[in-house]
Structure formats: structure tokens, C-alpha cells
Amino acid sequence: MWIIHLHLRLHYFSFKIQQTCSMFYPIAKRFAKVALGVYFRKIYLANMDSLPTDKPIILAANHPTAFIEPIILACWMDRPLHFLARGDLYVSNLLLRKIYDWSHMTPIFRLEDTGYSNLKSNYGTFEKCYELLEKNKILMILVEGRTCHEKRILPIRKGTARIVFGALEKHGDMDIHIVPVGVNYTNSDNFRSVAMIEFGEAIRATEYTQLYKEAPAKAVKKLTNEIGQRLKKNVIHIENKKDDAFVEKLFGLKENETDGSFLPVSSPKNDLLHSQKKIAEYVNKLSDGDKNKLKENINSYFEKLKKNNLSDFGLMHKNYFSLKNTIFLLLGFLPAIFGYLTNILPVWIGNSLAKKIAPAIEFRAATAIVFSSFAYLIYGAVLYFTGYKMGFGWRVFLLLLIPLTGYFYVFYSDIYKKWKEGKKAAKCKERILKEILEERKMIKKMVAGL
Incomplete structure (x- = not known):
């Protein structure tokens, strides 16, 4: 039996x-x-x-x-x-x-x-x-x-x-x-x-x-x-490896014209992909002479941006430097700092391990995401069990608060970067902005898909 x-x-x-x-x-x-x-x-x-x-x-x-x-x-x-x-x-x-x-x-x-x-x-x-x-x-x-x-x-x-x-x-x-x-x-x-x-x-x-x-x-x-x-x-298929750097700049010009919403994270749209595909296909068909002329115009445009401490995104989105966003950044500063400080450890561990174990660019992001996720789970478990004196309710509240404020920091950081670039453009002289925008328009006329 x-x-x-x-x-x-x-x-x-x-x-x-x-x-x-x-x-x-x-x-x-x-x-x-x-x-x-x-x-x-x-x-x-x-x-x-x-x-x-x-x-x-x-x-x-x-x-x-x-x-x-x-x-x-x-x-x-x-x-x-x-x-x-x-x-x-x-x-x-x-x-x-x-x-x-x-x-x-x-x-x-x-x-x-x-x-x-x-x-x-x-x-x-x-x-x-x-x-x-x-x-x-x-x-x-x-x-x-x-x-x-x-x-x-x-x-x-x-x-x-x-x-x-x-x-x-x-x-x-x-x-x-x-x-x-x-x-x-x-x-x-x-x-x-x-x-x-x-x-x-x-x-x-x-x-x-x-x-x-x-x-x-x-x-x-x-x-x-x-x-x-x-x-x-x-x-997206760029035929010649030598064209990668300047085609990426063209991709950036198109991407900066869109202002994707923060949520939802996923979308069924393919507009950005198709526009970047058109740009790559256009460049693939260019003769060497036309390609060199386009490169000169792009380099000139980005040099002027750099000279005037501007970015292409800021040029397209001066409106991010607004009273509404300024108030949000002021009011959200402390929650964002809390989110950063309470979430940075597992992220840092994940990134450090990824750089050490998988330094190749093809593997780095994937391994960083995996290692950070595992580090985050361990981090949460340690916080929960070491905070036993706080009581069950407070521990659960803390475990919910930390990731939520961490996600808020990501949102806050995105808004701050856009606000900062918009501010630079808003403070720039109108004459300089018009001159740089004319160069941008000229590049757009040259390139299909922009």
C-alpha cells in the first residue's frame, strides 16, 4: 500500500x-x-x-x-x-x-x-x-x-x-x-x-x-x-552601409515632425515606417553626385542647429515650452525624483550586467531588459520582506508606489527633454529660426518621403 x-x-x-x-x-x-x-x-x-x-x-x-x-x-x-x-x-x-x-x-x-x-x-x-x-x-x-x-x-x-x-x-x-x-x-x-x-x-x-x-x-x-x-x-533597407549615418538624420527629420502620444504604448499605425522606407528607397536610387549634394545640405543644416544650440525636435515643437508644461514640471519634480531614486538600483544592475556579459550592440538592449526585470523582482521581494515591521498594508502600498512613480519619472523625463528643446527654439532669434527652417524645407523638397 x-x-x-x-x-x-x-x-x-x-x-x-x-x-x-x-x-x-x-x-x-x-x-x-x-x-x-x-x-x-x-x-x-x-x-x-x-x-x-x-x-x-x-x-x-x-x-x-x-x-x-x-x-x-x-x-x-x-x-x-x-x-x-x-x-x-x-x-x-x-x-x-x-x-x-x-x-x-x-x-x-x-x-x-x-x-x-x-x-x-x-x-x-x-x-x-x-x-x-x-x-x-x-x-x-x-x-x-x-x-x-x-x-x-x-x-x-x-x-x-x-x-x-x-x-x-x-x-x-x-x-x-x-x-x-x-x-x-x-x-x-x-x-x-x-x-x-x-x-x-x-x-x-x-x-x-x-x-x-x-x-x-x-x-x-x-x-x-x-x-x-x-x-x-x-x-527598412539601406543599400549602402556608407549611407547609414546621413540616412539616419533624414529619418530623424521625419520622426521629429510627429509627436507620438505617451499612451497607449502600442499602436496599429505604420505611417512612420512607410515614410522611412520611402526615404531609404529614394536614397538607394540616387546617383553618387546627387547623394553627395544631399549630404552637404544635411550636414550644413545640422551644423547650423549645433552652432545655435538647437535641435531639430525643438525647431518643430516650440510649443512644448508652454505654461502648462512648466507648471507640470514644477509640480511633478518631487514625485519624479522619488521615482528615480527608488527605481534606479535594479535598472543600474541590469544595464551593468548587460554591458559586461553581452557588450555587442545586438544583445545589449535585450539582455538589459531581462536583467533589469529580474533585478526588479528581487528588489521588490527584498523590500517586502525587510519591511515586515511596517505591516502588510504599508508594504503593499510601497510596492505599488515605487513602480508607479518610476513610470511617472519616465513620463516626466520625456516631457522635460521636449520642454528643454522647445525652450531653446523659443528663446532663439526669429531671424535665425527662419533661416534654418528654410534649409530644412529645401532638404524636404529634395527627398521623397519627407
Whole structure:
């Protein structure tokens, strides 16, 4: 009897562990959504509502950061998101393996990361992908195969097409939708930057079934090319790396003409993305002579701004230097300082660890967000348990007050920076402002999309 009793206890204990682990994804999703809402000033998610609700979906995305893009999509999509992630981390640590499993991550092993020894493990990865698609799940694949912090699309790997056809071979003619997802950032490494994500037109795998039966290699190549072509429509693509710096200045001019509201954090709009795409496409087509002339005008404009201690944002938004904003900044100073002082420690810990462990620009922001979030949870727990003499009610109040005032500080800081730049423009001589604005208008006339 005691053996049966022990077996039942172990079975119950195992069930409870599985139940607890299954809660990891929804809980982590809520924390991550808050963290991303603080880190990014705005997250644009265009055409996400066009995704089919009852079909197997592969989200074929580009890969400008280590893992911010899958986290954003996981947080804002209603259906759970499964995605492929680097396998070298999976094999290196037992805890990481559990986190992979709980977070719906499936390891993919690349030769350059793990060598030949783990490549055979990809058979299990492919089987997992087939199983997910057969169950009408959403699978995200970063189709470039490597991360690159640049505003250009890289060659698309054939792995996505192979997974599609492997699933069709194993489970028959499933109606798999391959949806290109363009992931773009104003600058993902900068706090309070903007994320711009656009879902493109879906590719139906059934359109390639017959070709795959006749010529598998040709079908894989054709589908891969189609994924690349459709993805490129949703990605900002600067052809020449030498143009990156001055094209970024053009992007800034367009962004500064918009004054995005603080809330809500997410928006379905794609205006900013499309205008930046038009600017990049225009520059890509310019001759070297026209490009040099445009660079001269841009450099002249920004030199005049610098000479007069102005910014392009301030020039466009003098109205931020207003009585209303001045009163707000005066009244909100003490709550903002409290929010800063009570929240800076976990943020500093997260940023310091990120710079030390993952100094590469592609990884820095993502790891800083993750480390800061974990540090924040530990920080909150320490405050709660060390303040036991305060009583339960006061401890709960404090744990609510600290993050709320921290978020208020972020809002306050945004307003202060805009107020400060608006003040500089408002105090500048009208003659100088008109002269600089004329140069800006001339640049706008030269560039399509501005």
C-alpha cells in the first residue's frame, strides 16, 4: 500500500510542478509587456489583426536584435507564440533548458555556434516544429539565421522552407500560412526609442505543394526567394552601409515632425515606417553626385542647429515650452525624483550586467531588459520582506508606489527633454529660426518621403 501511496504522491507532485511551469509563460508575458512599455516610447504593430485565427502560422521575421522581436510579439499577440532560438545556450545550462521549455522556445543548432556534434539534435527540433504546425500553433522563425543591428535585410536561409515542406510531408496538405514580419527600430539600443513592426501578405504553403512533389530543391529555393521578397516590403533597407549615418538624420527629420502620444504604448499605425522606407528607397536610387549634394545640405543644416544650440525636435515643437508644461514640471519634480531614486538600483544592475556579459550592440538592449526585470523582482521581494515591521498594508502600498512613480519619472523625463528643446527654439532669434527652417524645407523638397 505504501508503494501505491508514494506513487500517487509523486504523481500529484509532478502534476503540481507541471501546472506551476505552465504558468511561467503568461506570468512572464505580463512582466515583459510592462518592461517593454517602459523601454520603448512607442511600439507600432501594423496589420497584426490580419493573421488567421484557426490556421498554422509561421512568422518569418528579420533579426535586428538578439531576442527583443519575439518577446514583443509574444506580449502583444493573443495566441501563444512559439519560436526557434539559439541552441548553444540550450546545451550549456540546465536552468536555461527549463526556461526555453517554459517560454515556448525550441533550440535550433547551427554549425557556427555548436559545431558538428549537436547538428543531429535539429532532427528533434524539426519534429517539434511539425507537431506545433499540426496543432495550428504560431511558430516564429528568424529567417536571416543571424542577428545584425543594421537597417537592411540579409540573405534568407532555406531552413524555413524546409520546415514547411517537412511538415507537409509528415502531416499532409496543411494550410500553413507563412507571414513575413518586418521588424524595424529607430534605434533599439537607445532607451525610449520606437519599434515598428509590420505583418505582410501571407504566403500559402499549398501553392508550392505540386512543385515540391516534382522538384523539391526548386520548390525550396522558390519559396525562400518569395519569403525574402515579401519580407523586404516590410523592412527598412539601406543599400549602402556608407549611407547609414546621413540616412539616419533624414529619418530623424521625419520622426521629429510627429509627436507620438505617451499612451497607449502600442499602436496599429505604420505611417512612420512607410515614410522611412520611402526615404531609404529614394536614397538607394540616387546617383553618387546627387547623394553627395544631399549630404552637404544635411550636414550644413545640422551644423547650423549645433552652432545655435538647437535641435531639430525643438525647431518643430516650440510649443512644448508652454505654461502648462512648466507648471507640470514644477509640480511633478518631487514625485519624479522619488521615482528615480527608488527605481534606479535594479535598472543600474541590469544595464551593468548587460554591458559586461553581452557588450555587442545586438544583445545589449535585450539582455538589459531581462536583467533589469529580474533585478526588479528581487528588489521588490527584498523590500517586502525587510519591511515586515511596517505591516502588510504599508508594504503593499510601497510596492505599488515605487513602480508607479518610476513610470511617472519616465513620463516626466520625456516631457522635460521636449520642454528643454522647445525652450531653446523659443528663446532663439526669429531671424535665425527662419533661416534654418528654410534649409530644412529645401532638404524636404529634395527627398521623397519627407
